[in-house]
Amino acid sequence: EVVLTQSPGTLSLSPGERATLACRASQSVSSTYFAWYQQKPGQAPRLLIYGASNRASGIPDRFSGSGSGTDFTLTISRLEAEDSAVYYCHQYGYSPFTFGPGTKVEIK
Amino acid sequence: QVQLVESGGGVIQPGRSLRLSCAASGFSFGSYAMHWVRQAPGKGLAWVSVISSRGSDMFYADAVKGRFTVSRDNSKNTLYLQITGLTGDDTAIYYCAKGQSSLLAGPGDFWGQGTVVTVSS
Numbered sequence: 001e002v003v004l005t006q007s008p009g010t011l012s013l014s015p016g017e018r019a020t021l022a023c024r025a026s027q028s029v030s031s032t033y034f035a036w037y038q039q040k041p042g043q044a045p046r047l048l049i050y051g052a053s054n055r056a057s058g059i060p061d062r063f064s065g066s067g068s069g070t071d072f073t074l075t076i077s078r079l080e081a082e083d084s085a086v087y088y089c090h091q092y093g094y095s096p097f098t099f100g101p102g103t104k105v106e107i108k
Numbered sequence: 109q110v111q112l113v114e115s116g117g118g119v120i121q122p123g124r125s126l127r128l129s130c131a132a133s134g135f136s137f138g139s140y141a142m143h144w145v146r147q148a149p150g151k152g153l154a155w156v157s158v159i160s161s162r163g164s165d166m167f168y169a170d171a172v173k174g175r176f177t178v179s180r181d182n183s184k185n186t187l188y189l190q191i192t193g194l195t196g197d198d199t200a201i202y203y204c205a206k207g208q209s210s211l212l213a214g215p216g217d218f219w220g221q222g223t224v225v226t227v228s229s
Contacts, residue, residue: 001170033213035215037153039153044203044219044220044221044222045145045153045203045216045219046219047215047216047217047218050208050214050215050217056217057217086152088152088153090153090155090215092213092214092215093213095167095212096155096167096168096169096170097155097158097167097169098155099145099152099153099154099155100152101152102152102153
């Protein structure tokens, strides 16, 4: 099973700042099969990024993804209050598919 | 618009069985793979299973293999998850999610609001 590790566990930043979230895989994953999700309290997850760097429909361009192999990054270029959420990385290249434990982004 | 509505959850005694359903609308259900993902109270997301668009292929998480069975009825636009031998570890919100394509290897690009399963005597 591909284990995904996310860092940091919690990120506390001010509006307008840049957030950088990391996800490391226990083995190389093709970027084609890597995604990021956002989940707000009481809501279902929302797909942000697929194929490591492709924004899903309706996702603002302040969200961007990058990476390859074992290291992937989600960047939120200019934080807004509505970005307060937990962010999960996800690989769907190897069965069983897996999620990371999440990074909580808090807006000061 | 895409809609996914899960049902079938509730309070279930340990050892019993349960079938969850996910009613889909707003898209060509039979053309897309479908996922189940669960989330235990206060915990992160845990991928459970995926089924191909025609229902011929499926994958499962190691933790549920042998007890969970995913299936679909494309004539009814409905996805199912049969769970046997329920334990406390199965207590979670169960989400269904639409795949991006007919292929198994794709992310869930739209999710339902989930159904809550609580295993308790």
